[in-house]
């Protein structure tokens with residue numbers, strides 16, 4: 202990033218003629234930013250941008266998205282190359298440390314993660330407190346936050362080594378906790394992690410293995426799982442990542458920060474959309490019903506939205522959705538599954554993309570549109586879909602948190618507001634109130 206002082210932006214009040222000059226800062230790619238940190242001091246005015254449609258909250262070196270071109274890259278590597286050539290463990294190293302690892306770095310990283318996959322056995326008892334039909338994301342919010350109560354030796358957020366250990370613990374243990382959440386919901390015993398398996402193999406083993414018989418690793422499912430983890434790893438300053446950063450800015454411990462990210466991800470407008478897509482396809486039922494649901498999605502009086510469509514940043518195809526669609530075909534074909542939901546989804550995509558309403562608003566399928574179909578084919582219950590998103594996004598959240606903690610000064614995030622409430626008024630005792 203270069204701050205070019207000669208580049209400034211002048212804001213002028215057309216009525217009073219008052220104006221102020223603000224620096225215009227340029228990144229590697231993307232729109233330049235007007236640095237407004239001195240705006241209030243110079244003008245006494247705030248800016249107003251309620252859902253941050255045009256506000257940069259930080260500088261970051263992790264991920265770049267070009268919404269118009271449908272580009273996503275992590276530390277300069279295109280997501281399509283990473284999905285085709287890399288592994289989730291490599292991508293974790295890339296996000297955390299800034300580069301793809303060489304062979305010895307990767308071996309060490311995998312060893313460090315592998316030997317943190319077990320959770321404190323006391324955590325098992327937390328699960329017993331939940332109903333079996335609790336939503337898995339409710340359980341994950343609880344047990345991940347509870348990690349703060351166990352790992353006291355890596356809570357010093359100003360110690361780089363303790364930050365690194367917490368990052369390793371979270372990346373390593375989130376699949377274990379997620380698999381335990383699945384097992385608990387179906388009444389099966391927890392499966393302890395195995396150090397002889399790769400990260401995606403181990404996760405699938407803990408989810409689908411049972412003590413009664415050996416587990417056969419399925420290379421098709423393993424590859425699909427690893428690719429899904431890569432595609433969801435990080436995505437700039439989305440709602441849940443911004444939640445993690447804001448929580449971390451108060452010096453909250455990393456486990457509590459990740460739990461706040463899980464809570465934010467749960468919403469159907471965000472990570473909960475993959476579950477909502479499957480529920481929507483169930484609701485549509487048959488391709489003959491698609492037109493009526495397209496009309497519902499367009500009706501401003503109807504809260505129904507086409508789940509898996511649209512994006513705050515992408516005004517083109519979400520590159521992850523394209524990779525996911527290819528994977529969908531591969532996995533279903535390899536597994537010999539003929540899921541009518543895939544055909545229904547393809548038909549829905551075709552009809553929607555031909556409709557002027559969606560074309561005018563540049564609403565394209567996003568990462569969630571196809572992921573649910575693959576996850577269902579892999580045997581995951583729909584209620585677990587957003588948990589899987591959280592398993593992957595944990596590395597993005599903790600890498601963004603680590604980047605923020607490495608800034609020279611950590612300032613608490615504290616947005617201001619435009620107050621529109623009542624003007625000052627005298628107190629009225631209850632006997633005089635109407």
Ligand code: SDX
Pocket residue numbers: 435436438439440469470471472474498499505506507508509510511512513514562564567568569
């Ligand atoms: C993720 O931010 C990220 O990076 C998120 C994510 C990540 O990796 O972290 O990419 C993951 O959250 C993907 C998004 C998953 N959510 C969904 O699929 C839910 C369905 N999508 C919508 O809820 C919506 O598109 C959002 C929430 C994703 C984006 O909302 P915006 O940017 O606030 O869009 P908008 O409301 O400004 O929409 C612009 C117009 C509006 O119509 P008009 O007022 O202009 O007439 O498009 C309409 C919206 O009503 N619109 C839709 C629609 N999405 C937007 N209409 C019908 N169906 C939709 N899905």
